[in-house]
Amino acid sequence: MAFGRDRNSEPPVAVVDWRGVHTFSIDIVERETGPQRKRPVLGPNAVRVPRREGQDRVKAPCAFFRSGVVGVRDVGRVLYEDREARQVLCAIEECDAEGDERRYSVRDGRGQEVGVIRRVPPARKLLRHTWRIQQAGHAEIVGRNKWAAIAPKEVAARAAGKFLGGLVESAMSLGHDDGQVKERTLLWLAGEEQVMQSVGQEFQIKARWLDRRLAFAVATFADR
Numbered sequence: 726m727a728f729g730r731d732r733n734s735e736p737p738v739a740v741v742d743w744r745g746v747h748t749f750s751i752d753i754v755e756r757e758t759g760p761q762r763k764r765p766v767l768g769p770n771a772v773r774v775p776r777r778e779g780q781d782r783v784k785a786p787c788a789f790f791r792s793g794v795v796g797v798r799d800v801g802r803v804l805y806e807d808r809e810a811r812q813v814l815c816a817i818e819e820c821d822a823e824g825d826e827r828r829y830s831v832r833d834g835r836g837q838e839v840g841v842i843r844r845v846p847p848a849r850k851l852l853r854h855t856w857r858i859q860q861a862g863h864a865e866i867v868g869r870n871k872w873a874a875i876a877p878k879e880v881a882a883r884a885a886g887k888f889l890g891g892l893v894e895s896a897m898s899l900g901h902d903d904g905q906v907k908e909r910t911l912l913w914l915a916g917e918e919q920v921m922q923s924v925g926q927e928f929q930i931k932a933r934w935l936d937r938r939l940a941f942a943v944a945t946f947a948d949r
Contacts, residue, residue, distance in 0.1 A: 735766060741774055743787040743806070743814065743937050749774050750784075750926045751944055757782040769808060772941050788814050788941055804941055815839060815938040817945065831942045840939045844946070853909070856948075858939050864915040866935075868923070868943075871910040909948060923948075 738755050755768030759781060773784035788804040802817040813834035820841070822828040827844040843857040856868035908925030920932040921940060926947065930940055 737768060737808070738778070738783045738785045740806075740808070741776070741785045741787045743772070743941075746772075746774055746787055746930065746937050746940075748927070748929050749787070749941070749944070750928065751790075752784055754784055755786075757784070772804065772944070802945065804938070815942065817842075817942050829942070831939055833938070839936055842939065842942055842946075856911070856913075856943060856946075858913070858943065860936055860939060863934065864918075866913050866915045866920050868911040868913050871912050911948070 735756065749772050751770070752773045753767050753770050754765045754773075756762065756766035758765050762781075768786065770790045771786035772788040773786050776783050776785050786808075788806065789808055789810060790804065791810050804814040804816075806812040806814045815834070816832050818830045818832065820828040820830050822843075825846040829842040829844075831839045831842060833839055840861070841859040843859070845855045845857060847854055858866035858868075860866070911923045912919055913921035913923070915932070918932065920930070920935050922929045922931065923944075926944060928940055928944055930937065
């Protein structure tokens, strides 16, 4: 008698429309472990959206990379709408920039510019770089450490003990004992509007007007 599911017989998770995505990450896991599945089912490297299929937890793809390697360091700089990588969703091209700043143009499948991503070096050595997103018709989006985006009065109210210590440690982005860099929680703000939040490689989009292709492009850089 066979127990559990034959993972090879499970169909690929259906592709979802990238335009309506609110929460996503870059991953190769397509079906997560659960009561009926001891091992995850893997799929192509893709921008994925957490969903439910009955009792199953799945990560539905909405945009694909050519690379099959897990993680963002090997994904390349082109996203496709289909698994066969025939239809370009967007491409990321590095542009000329002054000094240590880096600029990237995000273009659609026809070569039209969707927006610009800027990686701005820190003003002080103990701090890390910041990210800026430019989308036509909207204020520039700035990725700020969560602690820095909290109103000064709220910071003062929380200033006691370990909580503040944890915020400061996170803000400084100091490494773990094993040399790994801690994941930052970033609030992506356009003026006072919170457009997006990211914790490491988990992204949550809050503004309907944000072009999702710009959010996907930012995720490929892994905040490095």
